[in-house]
Amino acid sequence: MRFLPAGDLALSVELGDEISVGVNTRVRALEFLIEQKALAGVVETVPTYRALQVYYDPGVIGYEALCRALTPLAEQAAATAMPPAREVELPCCYGDDLGPDLEPAARRLELSSDELVRLHAGAEYLVYFIGFTPGLPYMTGAPARLTIPRLDTPRVKVPAGSVGIGGIQCCVYSVDSPGGFWLLGRTPLRLYDPAAAEPILLKPGDRVRFRRVERAEFDDIAGRVAAGVFRPVVR
Amino acid sequence: MIRIIEPGPQTTVQDGGRRGQLRYGIPPSGPVDARSFTLGNRLVGNADGAAGLEFTLIGPRLRAETSCTIAVTGAESPVTVNDAPAAAWTTLTLAAGDVVRIGPARSGVRGYVAFAGGIDVPAVLGSRATYLRGRLGGLEGRALRRDDVLRLGAAGPVRRRAMAARAIPDWRAEPVLRVVLGPQADRFTDEGIADFLAGAYEVLPQSDRMGARLSGPRITHAGGHDIISDGIALGAVQVPGDGQPIVLLVDRQSTGGYTKIATVCSFDIPRVGQAKPGQRVRFSAVDVAEAQQLSRTAVVDVANVELQEIAS
Numbered sequence: 001m002r003f004l005p006a007g008d009l010a011l012s013v014e015l016g017d018e019i020s021v022g023v024n025t026r027v028r029a030l031e032f033l034i035e036q037k038a039l040a041g042v043v044e045t046v047p048t049y050r051a052l053q054v055y056y057d058p059g060v061i062g063y064e065a066l067c068r069a070l071t072p073l074a075e076q077a078a079a080t081a082m083p084p085a086r087e088v089e090l091p092c093c094y095g096d097d098l099g100p101d102l103e104p105a106a107r108r109l110e111l112s113s114d115e116l117v118r119l120h121a122g123a124e125y126l127v128y129f130i131g132f133t134p135g136l137p138y139m140t141g142a143p144a145r146l147t148i149p150r151l152d153t154p155r156v157k158v159p160a161g162s163v164g165i166g167g168i169q170c171c172v173y174s175v176d177s178p179g180g181f182w183l184l185g186r187t188p189l190r191l192y193d194p195a196a197a198e199p200i201l202l203k204p205g206d207r208v209r210f211r212r213v214e215r216a217e218f219d220d221i222a223g224r225v226a227a228g229v230f231r232p233v234v235r
Numbered sequence: 236m237i238r239i240i241e242p243g244p245q246t247t248v249q250d251g252g253r254r255g256q257l258r259y260g261i262p263p264s265g266p267v268d269a270r271s272f273t274l275g276n277r278l279v280g281n282a283d284g285a286a287g288l289e290f291t292l293i294g295p296r297l298r299a300e301t302s303c304t305i306a307v308t309g310a311e312s313p314v315t316v317n318d319a320p321a322a323a324w325t326t327l328t329l330a331a332g333d334v335v336r337i338g339p340a341r342s343g344v345r346g347y348v349a350f351a352g353g354i355d356v357p358a359v360l361g362s363r364a365t366y367l368r369g370r371l372g373g374l375e376g377r378a379l380r381r382d383d384v385l386r387l388g389a390a391g392p393v394r395r396r397a398m399a400a401r402a403i404p405d406w407r408a409e410p411v412l413r414v415v416l417g418p419q420a421d422r423f424t425d426e427g428i429a430d431f432l433a434g435a436y437e438v439l440p441q442s443d444r445m446g447a448r449l450s451g452p453r454i455t456h457a458g459g460h461d462i463i464s465d466g467i468a469l470g471a472v473q474v475p476g477d478g479q480p481i482v483l484l485v486d487r488q489s490t491g492g493y494t495k496i497a498t499v500c501s502f503d504i505p506r507v508g509q510a511k512p513g514q515r516v517r518f519s520a521v522d523v524a525e526a527q528q529l530s531r532t533a534v535v536d537v538a539n540v541e542l543q544e545i546a547s
Contacts, residue, residue, distance in 0.1 A: 004418035006468035007498030008526040012418050019463060031258075046257045046466040048490050053466030055257075058527035059534060131464065131490030134260040134369050138464070174260070175369070192260075194371040199360065200259040 001074050003067045008058055009043075011066065013074055016050040019140075019168075023050045024128045028205050029077040030070075039069060047129045047204050049138070085207045089233035090172065092121065092163050092210040093218035094185035101151075101182035105165070109148060117212060119143050120184060125170055127206040135174035135192035135200045139208060142170055154180035161186045163210065185210075188222035189232055201232060236300040237350065239383040240334065245291040248354050248373035248385070251284025253362035257466070257489045264364035264372065265485050267345050267444055267508030270537055271309035271404070275349030278306035278326050278542065280393040285353035286363040288379070290346045294337020295379065297348075299329040304351035304393045307335075310343030310509065311406060324398040325545070343406035343509040352390030366486060367444070396542040409435070410506035411517045412482075414472065414497035415526050419462060422494040423474070427455035431472075431496055432518055436480060440512040444486040446473075447507050449516070453478035454496060464492040470499035470507075472518075482507050500526045502533035 002014040013030065016023035030052050031045045041060030046053040056066055094117045095102040106113040125141035142165060150166040155178060158164070162173045164181025171181055174191040187210075191201045202208065213221070224230035239246075249272065252265025266272035266289050273283045281287075288295065294312050307314050307323045314321045315336045321327055329335065337346060356363050356374055365373025374383060420428060436451035460476045467473070471483045473493045482499055484507070497518065499507060510516050521529070 005415050005498070005523045006418050006466070006495075007415050007470050008500045008502075008523070008530040010466075010468035010498070012465060014465075017463075044255045044257055046489055048465040049463050051463075051465045053257075053468065055468070058530050062527050063523040129490070130258065130260045131466075132260060132488050134371075136260055192369070194359070194369055194376055199371065200261070204258060 001071070003070070005063060006053065010053055010055045011063060012051045012053050013070055014051045015074065015077070019049045021126060026077040027052050029080040029082055030074050032082050033073045033076060033080060034070070037073065041066065046131070048131065049128055082205070085205050086203065087207045087209065087235040088202060090163075090187045090189055090208060090210050091213045091217065091221055092185045092187050093213050093215055096215070098218070099163070099183055099185035101164070102184050105148060105182040105184065109146065111145070116146070116184070119146055120165070121210045121212045125208040127202050127204055127208060129204045130200070130202060133175045133177055133192070135202060137172060137191070137202045137206070137208065139170045140168050142168070148182060150180040151182060154178055158183065159186065160190070160192070161188065163187060186218070188218050188225055189230075190225060196228070236387065237303070237385045238298045238300055239295055239379050239381060239385070240298055241296040242379040242381060242383070243290045243293040243295045243337075246295050246379045247289055247365035247367065248286055248356055248363055248379075249289045249365060250286040250353075250363040252364050252485065253360055253366070253372070256360055260489045261360065261369060261371065262366060262486050262489060264362070264366040264444075266347060267484055268309055268347070268505035270505045271345075272347045272349075273537055274324070274398060274540060275306045275308040275347045277540075278308070278324070278396055278398065279304050279349045279351040280390065281349060281351060281353055285349070286356065287347055287349040287354060290337065290348070292344055293339045294346050295348070296334065296336045299331060299333045299335070300384070302328070302330050303387055304328050304390065305335065306349045307337060307346060308349070309346040310340035312340045312346050313338040322397065324403050326393060326395040326397070328395065342511070344511055345508055350387050351393045352388035355386040355388045368486060395545050397545050399541040399543060402540045404505070404509070406509045409515050409517065410503070410510060411519050412503045412506060413500045413521050413526065413529065414518050415500065415523050416497045416520050418498075419494040420496055422456055422458060422460075422462070423496050424455045424457045427457070428496065430454055431480070432520055435515040435517055437515050438510045438512050442512065444484055446484055446487060447482040447510070449480045449482065451479070454480060456494065460494050461492050462494055464490050467491050467495070468498050469501060470504055471495045472497045472499060484508060500530065502530055
């Protein structure tokens, strides 16, 4: 465990030095414990792979005192039971113009594109954290067989909703942005919708599954999403 | 009610900022220069975080459709009411039909217009602040355009006051920005840290509300410049592989994978945001305890800024 200052208003608690489910689960457990304890002076928290960033008011609590208050919570985090994770289903239309890298990725992985889709859609993914752009999930969970280096040349613009793989990670782009992942398909759901009452779909700790849909169903769901009448499947 | 006649290059509605959304990738937004913004609100009798306008380099031209009370703070810009010069950092009372024009900044970058009662736009995720890249908050998530109409909240009578001249910041001076080293200072060589603290860095024109991009002595990494992605605090000084620092501001990305050599203290963020492209800044290290003492003092200083009553 390591505390690092991030200026006068924030600090970072590092709970490990690797990207793993175990370390990230402790990070999210620490965040949960801070919320449960309603620790005085804490303003907001940002979980990432192996660290929790804690924003706080130095008028209420100073750096040293906050580190002392966080230490027992961080030790407790390994043994803390959190509320059950939500399971979120993301419809995904694979291949063609919505997933332009499906065929090249399959060739690179020496799989048929059908086999690649089956493996990708058959896995369950853990949302380690949300970051970089609004609502973008950092996930792993694909079988090791799908591990693939990132694209040599990142795209300047990846459309929102694109589902990609890179390294051991899987990602769904939440807004149009540059990106270096292999694009396998696209979800018609909006992971970030500034006009919605709840603009963000996924939360840290969610379990995500992709459900393969054909183009007709993709278009139908996209239409209902645009009309504001589609309810994502969340359990 | 206010009508925008000319918006200027980038004028947005901002309030005290959005809290609790960084864990969903949504930055706080709000004013880059929170001190000037807060003092503007105090001059019109508002709560510190009430919604007002932030403009960039050139101010807006606007017409009061109904009588209202405003104050212009932040960047040093000429202000006129119906073409007659008017004072900044001062409560101004407008009659229906009055036209206010705020010209190009002579110094500083970001100016603020506070309105008694605040700007009445819907709160989104608890805030009226505009997050431009996310098209969220403010007026339809965008910068203001010609002919936009802004409603104002209800306001009681406002005392007319002016800020003491000595409390008005001088944006021409070369700022020395106080930083706390870390979170990843250990990823830089001793020379890299020494160069960062000794050098002068020029503000680049690509700077925006997301971050101030700087150019100066190259900061050398020890080992790689990538880390396992983690949170990016306000004021984080990110140093990518080219060794040139970027100071992350209110519209920053919530997380990232570049090393951060230091973090600019909250009370010096206004100085970063008011440094014009071409202007130089320097960095000076303080420890966390000292930074937090200075931070508490800065809060008290803003609360105690002298506002002098003026005859009406």
